[in-house]
Amino acid sequence: MKLYLDENKNAAARKVVLNDMMLTTELSTTAGSKMLEGYKSLFEAEAVTRLKAAGFEIAGKSNVGELSLGLLGETSYFGAVTDDKGNLALAANEIVKTTDAVGAVGLDANGSFLRGAALSDQVAIKPTYGTVSRFGTVSVACSGETVCVSAKSVADAQSLLCAIAGHDDKDGTSLSDSECQRLCADAPRESIKKIAVAKSLALSADEATRAKIHAVVDALKAKGIEVEPIDDSVLIAAKTAWNALMCAELCNNVSKYDGVKYGYRTKNYTNIDELYTNSRTEAFGELLKTAILFGSEALSTENYMPVYDKSLRVRRVICERFAEIFKDYGAVLMPVCSKTAYTEKDVADNKYISFDEASYIAPAYISGLPAVVVGGVLLVGAAFSENALLELAKIAEEG
Amino acid sequence: MAKYETVIGLEVHIELATNSKIFCSCSAKFGGEQNDHVCPACCGMPGMLPVVNKRVVDLGMTAGMMLNCDINRVTTFDKKSYYYPDLPAAYQTTQWFAPVAVNGKVRIETSKGEKFIRIKQIHMEEDAGKLVHDDWTDTTLVDFNRTSVPLIEIVSQPDLNSAEEVVAYLEQLRSLLRFAKVSECRMEQGSMRCDVNLSVRPEGSDKLGVRTEMKNMNSISAIERAIAYETARHIDAIENGTEELVQETRRWDDIKGMSFAMRNKETAGDYRYFPDPNVMPVCIDDEWFERIKKSLPELPSVKKDRYIDELGLSEYDADILTQSRALCDCFEEAYAVSGLVKESANWIISNCMNVLNRKQLTADMLNIDGKALGKLILLVADGKVGHANAKKILEAMFDEDIDPEAYANENGYIVSNDTGKIEGVIRAVVAADPKSVADYKGGKEKALMALFGKCMKELKGNCDPQVLRELLIKIINE
Structure with missing residues (x-):
């Protein structure tokens, strides 16, 4: 599903695709939901403004799973996207693959943006939390969601990131300009000489995925970078905790879509309670409803301490574990997902497959640390280490 | 008949006197055309993020200090979820885990003397919008002007025992907060509202009775009447078993002079509080703390x-x-x-x-x-x-x-000391009114006042009355 502004407005301009979580004033922003079908924002995302200022042209919007949930976008009200082999694909990567667009920029919270890049052999960067403004994005899980970039090459991904990173007064979680500038290509950096491989996460992926890990490890070793397996038993806890935090925050963030002010409103109501219930029942898809129920339960009085509060504590433990790892290693290498291709049947067989696949992306999302997808694998680094990670990515890219 | 003691705790909502709303730059002023003071943020549109208005924290701290509270140096904002059409985001940003001020006390004076009312906490939060019902078309529209206007909620301990104490407490709060320019505290404009939590127990008992809450009381006299009614209702229920008291929220109907149980649906529910990830904890350093302390009146x-x-x-x-x-x-x-x-x-x-x-x-x-x-x-x-x-x-x-x-x-309001000019005026007045002159000479003191007034008028008041009086008497007697 591809929504184009104007195919050939300026052939020379560098075009960029936005995922449909990014608000624009020219095009509608649906977040893949019937609830927001045709919704036009009064203002645009800060990242969009910055892209335009840097000379990029907005090619159009790409389809996302409803509220960007799901494995790759298959939960969109507007339908799933498949690649030329019939496998599920993320619309943003498909558009970049088949057009002259340089890359894509989009909000991600559950990893579909990273998975899409990995499965289509593109590069993606999830920058350090707080370095790119989330102003003007459809909120999913505010404590971890990040505006990410993807492109066919490391260099293109880096140029997109540099265009959008920076302090924004309109986002209370935005970091200072001096911190954000550490992401840019010409910022001084310290090269990474030693990386870790998350052992059990790597072993849990299928053979084809492990082959990709080996290929990247071999390329890095060939350049003299040391690679060692590490115990990742703490990092594994990120999955459940992030799913809980994400669903809880999502439940709260989507509660504003109630049929009263804008968006879909049921025709079938006689009072305000029916208006709420029926509008949401008719407009939300199954996975989103599941996430809302999970999230609502996680925040209930009975479950707050054992689920939500504990998940916040897990977040701290994971951050501490990463800090410990980064004393010895410059990055942690792990899979992006457990397979190298998914079919619609995979999703039909396991409705919660995206929650299961969160094992790999959750450590980076729950901690807010930067991550780079290259060669089908994920490199997670310390805060503001994007530059150093991208140096590794260039080695992996060259093979 | 056994004697009973009424136990009352108050939750007082006060709109803060800021120019702009708590998380956006919309005007926070009272009034204006409906939906004039709104933006995508306070209308609950997707994509907007809250940025804390520091002035709100200033006033929250000021209120805390005025009511002898401890200030939490790290204070956080939390989300409270519920559905109501006047709440566009379907959550209210408030303070649940670390309110700005705790453990205060307020001194009141009543006919029984001095008493201290303990303050449990003061927290900052955003107000909701206003539903406007049109009976003619039977539709309800919503006005978001008040949405996200900053409030503080002052929660007292159940230390109040009579309507008189409640009134003294509210007046004391109003006086202190107006003095510190925290709020205008106008009940009639809704910038001061009060929830009354009330229970009744036999005098001397240390066990609290069943508590009911009356929400959004907005006049002192209504509060007095509501407390009297509710106290009598509780005692009647206990003494005569007229009804079974249940913990509930009630609505006070000031016209009927009665309180009514609200539909369970309006009150029940789990608010699913959690820390707002979009609002960083507010850290009050020594410099900030001292600046507010120095500004106290x-x-x-x-x-x-x-x-x-x-x-x-x-x-x-x-x-x-x-x-x-x-x-x-x-x-x-x-x-x-x-x-x-x-x-x-x-x-x-x-x-x-x-x-x-x-x-x-x-x-x-x-x-x-x-x-x-x-x-x-x-x-x-x-x-x-x-x-x-x-x-x-x-x-x-x-x-x-x-x-x-x-x-x-x-404007010619300066007193003239030009006696020549004054004498000129007096002579003209005296010449024009021989009757008054004759009356005065005949012993009528009042006649002098009439002449004096005419002179003062001619002089536009710019004359020392003593000088005028002396000159007038002198000229008449010439």
């Missing part, structure tokens, strides 16, 4: 004592002045300029209050320049401007910033 009770003991004002005058920060500020400025205590107090208590009353303004709305008032008082004391003209100058001071002396010069 002298307490009204301290001021009153000082006015009586140091300045020698009567208790009556001191009472009136210390009702309002605006009166105190004006008085202190006028006194500083004129050096005349009694005159400064009198000008405010009589003349300024007269103008305020005529303009239907409250004492808080006195906005004349106290220094200018001081200059005016000096002009009168020095005999340069007559009383009647001084009042005209005061009147003008309410409308514009003027220098009293310059204004007096421009």
